[in-house]
Amino acid sequence: MSDRTETLRSQRTPYVLATVVRAERPTSAKTGDRALVLPDGTMEGFVGGECAESAVRDQALRLLASGESTLLRITPGADSSPLDGMVTVTNPCLSGGTLDVFLETVIPPALVTVHGDGPVARALVDVGRAAGFDARPAGAAEPPRPDAAAVVVATHGRDEEALLTAALRAGVPYVGLIASRKRGAAVTASLEDGDRVRTPAGLDIGARTAPEIALSVLAEILARRPAPEHAPAPTPAPREADQPEGGGHCCG
Known part of the structure; x- marks a missing residue:
């Protein structure tokens, strides 16, 4: 991963480095898993299944517009203990666990x-x-x-x-x-x-x-220089009726 980030820096390509800092089982991702999100939405690496990946990608693309970094919590239910500065996404597609993912935005200097x-x-x-x-x-x-x-x-x-x-x-x-x-x-x-x-x-x-x-x-x-855009609030979580057949166990 370090070689890839060095290449992106040398090419002056902005990216978001997503790192799982906490994984509450059951989840397919583990603490320390990482992925890169590029401006075109491409993801390289692993931070969970389809639903977790989608949440990370959506928020990372917002952060690329603002230049900010944040801590993202992906949870299947209401979060009773959000932290200051944390963005929480309620995603019932998960298998029952919770992921905390640090999204570090890297923007090349002007x-x-x-x-x-x-x-x-x-x-x-x-x-x-x-x-x-x-x-x-x-x-x-x-x-x-x-x-x-x-x-x-x-x-x-x-x-x-x-x-x-x-x-x-x-x-x-x-x-x-x-x-x-x-x-x-x-x-x-x-x-x-x-x-x-x-x-x-x-x-x-x-x-x-x-x-x-x-x-x-x-x-x-x-x-x-243009003022950076502030990252908007994350999109609402998908409704149960919108989940893939088989429920949350497919994507955690």
């Missing part, structure tokens, strides 16, 4: 690509990594990655229009240009959708040094 090799460009990469971004230097001919959260151009006049145009066409959420207000306005005036380019990039915090400018740009990226 990818920030930086064009340029000057002091500000280097500071953007260094400060960005220290702040938890996936900040990477990019070459002049390197196209924007489809999963980039931000592209910052700090090339001091070299290839600026081409780099900005590529980022805008790729739909990158944040496109920034390191330039004076006058030069930045002149560059973006010739671009289609040039009003989407943040220039001078960064919040106005009185930044002067390269690290301060980098900090102001990263703060602006944070300020403009």
